[in-house]
Amino acid sequence: MNAREQILGRLKAISMTDPISTYDDGLKHRLDAAWDGSFPDESRRLAGLFADALEAVSGEFYSAASVEEAAEIVGRIAHSSDYNAIVVDGGDMADNIALRVTDTLQVIAIPEAAQRSEVLADIHCSMVEAHWGVAETASLAFPYIHAVSTQPHFLAETVIAILKRDRLLAHLGALFNHLSPEEMKNLVLVTGPSRTADIEKILILGAHGPKRLIVILLD
Amino acid sequence: MLKPRKTHHYIRQALKNDCLRAAVGKATDLAVRKRQDLVNETPYWEDLRHHVHHLKSKVLENPEQSLMTFEARCIANGINVHWAEDAAEARQIIVDLAAQKKVKKIVKSKSLTTEEIELNPALEKAGLETWETDLGEYIVQLEGKTPSHLTMPALHLSRYDIGRLFEKKLGIEYTDNPNELLQVARQRLREHFLSADMGISGVNFAAVEEGAFVVIENEANAHLSISIPKIHVAIMGLEKLIPSLSDLPYFLKVLAPSATGQKASSYVNIIGGPQQHLMEEGPEEVHLVILDNGRSNILADASLRETLFCIRCGACLNICPVFRQVGGHAYGWAYMGPIGATLIPLYNGLSEGRYAPFLSSLCGACFDNCPMRIQIPKHLLTLRNRIAESGKTMLIERVGMKIWSMLAVRPRLYRFITGLAAIVQQLIPFDKAFPAPGYVRHRALGRMDSKGFRSRFMDSEDRREGGR
Known part of the structure; x- marks a missing residue:
């Protein structure tokens, strides 16, 4: 008998008939209502919550009324950090913004798979497109089925994420209600820049991933 | 896995290491404070704890399936x-x-x-x-x-x-x-x-x-x-x-x-x-x-299977007064703190893990802080009982408990023995307590001729009677 059969055989013999905890069936309903109820419906207020939550995790927030304004913000960020190149993850909006910054920045498309990691490891700034945003935690959702690569999200020192305002949801529960089964099972959720507090609990940004995460909320 | 007899050595070393205790104290204080702030912001925190506990029970109700x-x-x-x-x-x-x-x-x-x-x-x-x-x-x-x-x-x-x-x-x-x-x-x-x-x-x-x-x-x-x-x-x-x-x-x-x-x-x-x-x-x-x-055996154990609900967050460690004094290495294994104290004997056997469940004051803070509502103090007591019943305790402890239990069911003999001890106590000069090497290193042993629980209790009962 192999390990699988042995383990499952033991588990079959011990399948529980007595529930461990007593559970009030109305609890989930109450819980969901309380979680939902603590958020406003109005998108502008959600944006404010998102901005606050992002700043609390050392992220930076911008709001742009148009693609042109977003491009101007990207240009300003690049200029202030002396970046002369930006990698774009292939999302339509990010590509659109990138088209408008080509006079000041070298725009680099996702490299071929074979050289991707090596090339991206030397790039300081990337622009990526988030599929959903979560106001409560300032999380960004990147389902892999909509992505060309996740490496720009992780290897660059500064990541600029573009999020459409109508893609902003209240909380994590709402996010998972919106994701399709295919989207949710291959996904990365990003909340703020990479961080560590492993040395005397002193918070340092940019542990192995980006030091800066900038979100531009686009109308 | 640390050999049981080395556990005491590690604990003694940890208690002498002020730098370690300061580092653990500083880090755990911060973690406790930040956790509490977030819990305070979440009025439905208790409902969340109940719900995740339920979800875990549900999925492990029929683990094979x-x-x-x-x-x-x-x-x-x-x-x-x-x-x-x-x-x-x-x-x-x-x-x-x-x-x-x-x-x-x-x-x-x-x-x-x-x-x-x-x-x-x-x-x-x-x-x-x-x-x-x-x-x-x-x-x-x-x-x-x-x-x-x-x-x-x-x-x-x-x-x-x-x-x-x-x-x-x-x-x-x-x-x-x-x-x-x-x-x-x-x-x-x-x-x-x-x-x-x-x-x-x-x-x-x-x-x-x-x-x-x-x-x-x-x-x-x-x-x-x-x-x-x-x-x-x-x-x-x-x-x-x-x-x-x-x-x-x-x-x-x-x-x-x-x-x-x-x-x-x-x-x-x-x-x-x-x-x-x-x-x-x-x-x-x-x-x-x-x-x-060893997990399937733990699942088979109705009174302890809940220990497998742990999501390894470490909240019970941060709040635990014992962990904060001795740090993680004293537990001698990959899992430490209150939840580790339950998992160590469960995974490694009662003999190898016989000291771990005793590394707890049973104050209950671990349960209050556990997001999964694991009743850690209850599980520690269950394990302590099993360890005691299996005879894996120290000889002196077994003999001591046997004597005490023999006296406890014979109140007159108990009073006589303790009364005798009080008289002997008065013979010890400079108001010193009985010598109890080891025990008194980190705590005080009360004097046998001081007013004990029984007489204080009787006094309070008398006062209540008198007040009526």
Whole structure:
């Protein structure tokens, strides 16, 4: 008998008939209502919550009324950090913004798979497109089925994420209600820049991933 | 696993080490404060705790069915599933896989299950260059020790210790600036991420319905470990199941505040198969090792199975007055603190783990802080009883308890003996207590001729009677 059969055989013999905890069936309903109820419906207020939550995790927030304004913000960020190149993850909006910054920045498309990691490891700034945003935690959702690569999200020192305002949801529960089964099972959720507090609990940004995460909320 | 007789030695060392206690105190104070702030912001926190407890009970109610469904869905998603009875078999599966795939270099993200099975020594013995990539784990790997906390592996080291360690092991100029130390680690490990053939991770949650698993982190090292190398091997205890990914938000909502005092962890990676077909990057193969290593026996134990609900957040460690004094190494295994004190005898046997359940004051703070509502004090008492019943206690303790229980059921004899002890006590000069070596090192032994509980109780009863 192999390990699988042995383990499952033991588990079959011990399948529980007595529930461990007593559970009030109305609890989930109450819980969901309380979680939902603590958020406003109005998108502008959600944006404010998102901005606050992002700043609390050392992220930076911008709001742009148009693609042109977003491009101007990207240009300003690049200029202030002396970046002369930006990698774009292939999302339509990010590509659109990138088209408008080509006079000041070298725009680099996702490299071929074979050289991707090596090339991206030397790039300081990337622009990526988030599929959903979560106001409560300032999380960004990147389902892999909509992505060309996740490496720009992780290897660059500064990541600029573009999020459409109508893609902003209240909380994590709402996010998972919106994701399709295919989207949710291959996904990365990003909340703020990479961080560590492993040395005397002193918070340092940019542990192995980006030091800066900038979100531009686009109308 | 630390030999039981060494436990006392480690505890004594820890109690003498003021630097360790200060470091543990500082870190755990901060974690407790940040967690409490977030709990206060969440009026439905108690409902959340009840709900995640229920979800875990539900999925483990029929563990065989849940695991078979999970396995079938994983296979349908292109994940190779392996089963391991024990630590040795799990190690062998991974070593064999590495040999078969001609792996030379491995990057690892933080995983307590790999600590439990002592994977790193096996990989090194097989000639595989293995790098821990979580900063804290990297530090303890360089130190040649094991983590001292579930979520803060290098908690026992100060920045000065780490500076000296990096100077010695990495040949850099001494610095105790945390940011500079991180930059050194980041630069070294970035090279390893880019050149590794295999990435190994643990699993925080495994979703039955979707056949997908979740790896949670803050540094981005886990994502780099599992998305750049061509092979990803994940190892999970069979209790990591949750019913569905749609239940994941509830677990995420309780995990991050409890683990690191954050509202949300920085990165939540959900893996439902090799990503190559989706993005032309990421692993070509995903292997998942499902580990038993005693878990099925714990599930069979109706009074203790709840200990497997643990999500390894470390909240019970941070609040525990014993852990805060002795730190993690005193427990002698991969799991420590109150939850470790229950898991150590359960995984290693009552004999090997006989001291662990006694490393608790039973104050109950661990239960109050546990996001999963695991009744840790109750489980510690159950284990203490079993250890006492199995005769795995010290001879002096057994004899002492026997004498006491004999006296306790004979009140007259009890009064006579204690009265006699009080008279003898008066013969000891300078008002000293009875000599009790060991016992009085860290606490006081009351005088036998002082007013004891019985006479105080009788006095108070008399006062109440008189007041009526």
